Amino acid sequence: MKTNKTFITLLLLLAPLVILLVSLFIGRYPKPLFMPFSILLNDQLGQNLVYNLRLPRLITAALLGMSLAAAGGVMQMLFRNPLVEPGFLGVTQGAGFGAALSILFLSTSPLVVELTAASFAVIGLVLSYFIARRIRFGGWVLRLILSGIAVSALFSAGLGILKYMADPTSQLPEIVFWLLGGLWSVTWTDLWYILPVVVIGLVIIFLMRWRLNLLSLSDETAFSLGVAVGRERTLLLAASVAVTAVVVSVAGIVGWIGLIIPHVARRIAGANAAAFIPVSMSLGAIFGIICDDLARVLTTGEIPLGIITSLIGAAIFLVMMTSRSMRIAR
C-alpha cells in the first residue's frame, strides 16, 4: 500500500518530465521526427533550437495542460457540475475578443496580443461575477453559470463584429489563427510572464485539494463542517481563473483539456479531489506536451494546437462515454 503510493507519486512526477525531455528531440530539424542527440553537442543551430525555441515552448505546453486540467477539475467541483470547463465564465471568449481587438487596433506583436487577451479574460470574469450578483433568482452557482453564458455570448458577438471588420487578407487570418490556438510564438519572455501566476495558482489548488471535496457539498453541509464557503470558494475560483487567463493569453483558445482531463483523472484516481487533482495536473502536462509535439511534427507547416486538443479530446471523450471497462479498480 505504502510503496504503491510512493510509486504512483513518482510516476506522476516523472512521466511528464520524461516526455518533456524526449520531446526536446522531436521536431522537423534536421529531418522530420527525431533529432539525434549528437546534434545537441556540436550543432550551433540545433542547440539554439532546443534551448531557445523547443524548451520554453514545451514547458509552456506542460504548464498549459496542467493549468487547464487543474482549473477544470476545480471548477467542476466548485460548480458541482461535471460539464463545466475553465473558460466558461467569460474567460475564453473574453480573451478571444481581446486578442482580436489588439490585432485590429493595437499591434500584432505577440506580447501586446497576450496582454490584451489576458486583460479581457479578466474583464470577462469580472463582468460575469457582477452580473451574477445582480441576478435576482436562483442559487449562486446557477447565477454564475447564467451570467457566464451571457457574457461569453456578448464577447463572441463582439468578436464576430471584429472579424467582420478585419482586413480579410492580413488581419482576419491572424485572428483566426490565434483563435485556433498554438504555441509557435512562445519564447522565454512569454514563459517568464506566465510562470509566477501559474505557479502560485497551481500551488493554491494543490494545497487545498482535499478542501475541494467539502466545497462540492451543499452550502449548509459545508458550513456545518467549518468551511468558510464564500471565502474558500472565491480563493479557489480566483486561482483557477487566473491560471486559465494567463495560459489562454499565450496559447489562444485550446479547448477540451479542461473538460476531458479531469474526467479521465477521476476515472483513474476516483472522485476524491485529494487524489484526482494531482493526477489531473500530471495528465494535463503530458497531454499538453504530446498535443504540441503532434502540432509541430505532423505536417510541414504547423497544425494549430486547439485543433489537435479538440480532436483527441473529443475522441477520448467518446471512448470514455461508451466503454465501461476504462474504470480502474481501486
Next chain:
Amino acid sequence: MSSPILKVNELTFSYSPSVNAAVNKVTFEIPPQTVTAILGPNGAGKTTLLHLLLGLKTPLTGTILLQDKPISNYSRHELSQNIGLVPQSEYIPFEYTVLEYVTLGRAPYLGPLELPGKLDTEIARHSLNEVGLIHLENRPIPALSGGELQLVLLARSLCQKPRVLLLDEPTSHLDLSNRNVTLQIMNRLRSTGTTIVFTTHDPEAAALIADKLVLMRSGQVLNTGSMDEVFTADSLSRTYGTPVEVVRVDGMRVVKSMERLGG
C-alpha cells in the same frame, strides 16, 4: 436540572422584508444530553430554525447562546466542532466512495491545508460501523439507496463528534427498519452525552424518542415543554390545524386524525 446547552431568545428571521417572518420571536431552551423534537406542519419554519441554530443564517433579532456564549462569538472552526448537521437530503454530484464521503466529517479537526490521516479514516470507519454500513465503505455514493444515503449522512456527522447534533427530518425518507436504526443511534448518542435537536412533521417519530417538544406553526412556537406537558390532543390539533386525538397503544402514544376522508 443542569443549565441549558442552547438558549434561544426572541429569535426572528425573515427571507425578505416583504414576507412574513419565517421564524418569529422564538424562545426556548435545550437541556444537555436530551433529544428535542421541533414538530410542526410543512412550512412551519423548522428548517429555517435549524439553520439559525447552526449559525448558517443570521437572525434579524434575538440571540442564540451555546454554553452561555453567543454562537456569533465562536469561530467557524470552533462552531463546527460543537454543532453538526444532518441535512434532509444531500445531492452529491461526484462518485465519492462511502468512506471518502464520511471522512469529510473530520474537517472540523483538520487545518485548511491538511489531509485526513490514518486516525481520521479509523474514526470514519468506526462511524460507519455504528450506523451498520461498514460493509458498504467502498461503494460509490450514487449506488446507495435513499435509506442508506440517509444513514451515511448520519455517519458523516458522527465522526464530526459534535456536542449538539441537528437533524433535519431524519426519519421522513426512511422505511420502518431504517427509521428504527436512526432512532436507536439517536438514543445511543443521547446516552453518551450528545444533545440532539431534530425537526419532524411526524408526531409519532417525536413520540418515540423526544424528551422535549417545540411545537411550531407559521414561524411561531405555539408550545414547548416535556412530552407529557405538550403532547396533547389540544396542542397538536392547534399545531396541525386539524383535529387529532392522542391514544395510547401498549404504552406508546399514537396520534389519530379525527377528520374522515371523503364522505
